[in-house]
Amino acid sequence: MSDVQIYHGLGELPADLGATAVTIGNFDGVHLGHQHVLQQLVEHAHRTGSTAVVITFDPHPALVHRPESAPELLTGTAEKLARIEATGVDAVLVVDYTPEFYVLTPEEFTRTWLVQGLGARAVVVGHDLRFGRENSGDFSTMVQLGEQHGFEVVGVADYEISGITGARCSSTAIRTALQHGDVDAVLHMLGRPHAVMGEVVHGAARGRELGFPTANLSAESEGMIPADGVYAGYLVDAHGRRWPAAISVGSNPTFDGVERVVESHVIDRPHEQVEDFDLYGQYVRVEFLSHLRGMIAYEGVEKLVAQMQQDVDETRRILAASEQA
Known part of the structure; x- marks a missing residue:
């Protein structure tokens, strides 16, 4: 296949899909650990002449089983699929995570989806694999089912964060880092800046009045928002x-604010674009590269403006350094 194919359910799979190598997971964030598994999948598929297929779920299982305590997702579905596609796989099979699906036993899931549906010749997964009803199946279960149904199971070792022995790259670790505003650590686990996407909406216009106009994201943005504070990063517009x-x-x-918002002050725009720079209504991407400071209440507007200028100067310095690295 020249282009990545996205299938929603078994009914969309083509009859001529051929032998496949398959991996399974939620892949929230598509961090470096996920990318490592997906690269192993692609390499195995190329070696064996198979089609590299990713099985993932929508909605995230936690949103179905424990919606009141489900973790905040690192990425929306569209962003996740785009990141998976970028790894070079041939196809993604998006499973509608319904009650009918999640009651399948490990044997039923394997027979229906992997063997009959995808004609799997290999399953490439991490050793922490859990699947089937109540997560009752694990890596050893998959090995046994592979022997029974005639497919190979390839185990992929955990991905360790470069320079930190034993530090496991996981979606949970990334969420914890974001809760502490540690977007620098997240950068090393994702291999890219963490991002939040959403529509630019009108705010209170205080930033504009102070000389620092901002693009405010809608409350319906996608992607986990890091801890309160000020960050250096980028805004990617609709173009x-x-x-x-x-x-x-x-x-x-x-200003005794109540609602939590993400505001981006774009710096160093070309002179001719200063006056007509209008992002309202655009769907943009806000990338968090480095944490500058926590959120502080200042006594008076003058001190706030002075701090904002320092934030802009520090942002400029950090971004310049990162682009030279």
Whole structure:
């Protein structure tokens, strides 16, 4: 296949799909650990002349089983699929995670989806695999089922974060880092800056009044929002242009704010675009590269403006350094 094919359910699979190598997972964030598994899948498929297929789920199982305590997702479905496609797989099979699906036993899932549906010759997965009703199947279960149904099971070792022995790359570790505002650590686990996507909406216009106009994301944005604070990063507009930005996350304590918002002040725009730079209504991407400081309530507007100028200067310095690295 020249282009990645996206299938929703077994009914969309073509009859001529051929032998496949398959991996299974939620892949929230598509971090470096996920990318490592997907690369192993692609390499195995190429060696064996198979089609590399990813099985993933929508919605995330946690949203179905424990919606009141489900973790905040790192990426929306569209972003996740785009990141999976970028790894070079041939196809993605998106499973509608319904009650009818999640009651399948490990044997039923394997027979229906892997063997009959995909004609799997190999299953490439991490050793922490859990699947089937109540996660009752594990890696050893898959090996046994592979022997029974005639497919190979290829185990992929955990991906360790470069330079930190034993530090496992996982979606949970990324969420924990984001809760602490540690987007620098997240960068090393994702292999790219963490991002939040959403529509630019009108805010209170305080930033514009202070000389630092901001693009405010809608509350319906996708992607986990990091801890309150100020960050250096980028805003990618609807045309794909990537603008350096000082990013504020929080409720603006200086003005007794209540609602938590993501605001991006784009810096160093070309002179001719300063006046007509309008992002309202655009669906944009806000990328968090580095944490600058926590959110603080300042006594008076003058101190706030002085701090904002320092934030812009520090953002400019950090981004320049990162582009030279």
